[in-house]
Amino acid sequence: MSRWLTYATDLIGIREPQQLAQLFAETVKHELELETCLVLFLSADGRTLVPHLQSLNKTWSVTDFDCPFAHVLQSGKPMEISSEELVFWQQNRDFCQLTESMSMFSAARVEPLPVSHQSVRAVLFVVGNADKIHDTFTDETFHRYKQVFSQQRSLLIDMQQEEFTQRNLRESLSDVERNNQQRQMVNELSRTLVGCSEAMKKLREQIISAAGSRLSVMVQGETGTGKELVAQAIHDFSPRAGKPFVAINCAAIPENLLESELFGYCKGAFSGADTDKQGLIEQADGGTLFLDEIGDMPLVLQAKLLRVLETHQYRPIGGKEEYASDFRLVSATHVNLQNQVHQKSFRQDLYYRLFQYPLLVPRLVDRIEDIELLSDHFVAIYNQVHGTHVRGLNYKTVDCLKQHNFNGNVRELKHLVEFGCAQTQDDQEVLANSLIHRILPREELNLLSVEEPESCTVIKDLKQALQDFESKIIRERLRLFSGDRTKAAESLGIPKRTLAYKCQKLEIKSP
Structure with missing residues (x-):
């Protein structure tokens, strides 16, 4: 039986637990001419026994004592079952299917396989000739073969666990480093996108996230919120930071000139085209193209832009060849593009292409x-x-x-x-x-408006009209500031002492 020692050297060369179990089971089945040979391992949660053959697609509960697997797992002692004794194990249907081919000269054996010194973590199940099974499982060299398998698998599992732990540690360190870098970038961004509000903190985090992606970014926000600053920040904190940042306001350029600005043109393309002109798409190669107020782009030009975004190929006006430009698109608008899509003034396919990463800049x-x-x-x-x-x-x-x-x-x-x-x-x-x-807020400015006389011809006493007009202004201003003469005086651009004198002269009392 020295051949078992030869087989043991083959096991030592295996570096993958599943492959190890497969070789072990095939070797035992071949040498003993078995009908069935399975190695069953405890699942990760310890509740079931799972066969090494994944194609079998069966499991056995460790607490199901209608099956001999549970008994051997709990006792740690082998169990040999003759064909006559199978009558006692008929309640477990899956076990019965494993033994249905047994003849009167066959036997089944369940052998504990401790993969560690602490507890039984696997069992070996075989079905075959009773005498051959008995002789083999009492052979010392076969026992050593089982020990080599158990120890090798235990070693591989430990190595796997160590590798898993090391990988998790590396990933955790990478996450920490990445989070630190992100925090540093967010802090740096706060120098240009100023604000300590939660809305601005969230926006800065989104900008850093968007900068690290390759998606098209749509910056939305009212006029004056700083959409171009956001677009510039996306470029500055992206891998394209060393390349050009090219910006154009689609609303500021006449429709007939916008196409030539974007795509450029070749000499002779139209009257006045005396030389080739480089378009912004070509200038933005390797960098970022920022299209501000893209909602004002003509429909015809939208279709051409969509094709450029899909293929990264463009053709200058009057050109016969197409050229490539690797740019990252950032666009902005203060209008509701979705409404424009419903109104058929903006292409739906371009809308979805632009909104890969939407950002909303908050109002002041x-x-x-x-x-x-x-x-x-x-x-x-x-x-x-x-x-x-x-x-x-x-x-x-x-x-x-x-x-x-x-x-x-x-x-x-x-x-x-x-x-x-x-x-x-x-x-x-x-x-x-x-x-x-x-x-002053709009509603308060309305309070300060003073009605003028319908016609200058109705004024018969200029001095009295001026006093009435001055009195009305002061009264309205005092009412606005709830009688606070200091604020009223500051708002009128006069000293508080002057206001007090006028109030006394005009017989004005605080409200």
Whole structure:
């Protein structure tokens, strides 16, 4: 029986548990001329025994004592079943199918295979000639063969588990490193996309995520929210950062010129085409093409753009050959493109091609808490550009700004801050009275409107008319600020003492 030792050397050369079990079972079946030979292993959850033959597609519960597998697994002792004893194991249907071919000279044996020193984790099940099975399983060299198999499988399982642990550790470290890099990029992005609101934090995270992908990005948002800044950030934090960022506003270029701007043209393509012109699609090769206000692109040009996006091939106007351009598309719009699709003014297929990664830039009124940070940012830029030393915005100015209805969003805030800085001397703060007539909410501006006389011809006493007009303005302003004379005076651009004098003279009492 020295051949079992030869077979054992074959087992040692195997490096995959499933292949090891397959070779072990085939060798035993061949040498013993068995009808059936199965190795059954405990499942990962320890509840079932699973055969090494995946094609068998059967399992046995470890607590089903109507099957001898459960008994051997629990006791750790082998069990040999003669053909006459099969009558006691008829309740387990799957086990009966394994033994239905047994003859009167056959026997079945269930042998425990400890793959570790702690517990039985597998069993060997064979069906064949009773005498041959008995002689083989009492042979010492076969016992050593089983031990080699069990130890080799235990080693392979441990190696597999170690490899799995190491792989998980590497993936965890990679995740940590990737998250750290992402946080660093988000922090860096906060220098240009300023704001501490949750809406801006989420937007910056989405931008970094979008930058790392190869999808077309659609930036949506109202006018003045900073859509081009978002597009630039997507480019700057992408693998294409070292390549060109090419931007064009589709609404700012006449329809008949937009195609030549995008695709370029060849000499002689039309009257006035004296030389070849490089289009923006060609300029953006390897980089990013930003199409602002893409909702204003003509339908005919939309079809051509869709083909370029699908094939990355384009043909200049008047050209006979197609050229390749590997660019990443970022587009933006302040209109509802879905409505335009329903109205047949925007192609549906292009719509879905553009919206692979949609981003929504929040309105300024939806992130009021960012106004102070944004204002400080714009003051710093103003000082740098103009060589001034404006200290910033007075807290009352910030409060007034937070009450304003910013229809122009961040762009409007920037212009207001610049306007305030232009009226402020160095080392001084921007005061509210320099902006108050421009930053009142729309509904409050309506309250301040003073009706003029229907006709100048009805005025018979100019002095009295002026007093009435002045009185009406002061009364409305005091009502707006709930009687606060300091705020009313600042909004009118006069000292508080002057306002008090006028109130006394005109017999105006606070509401």
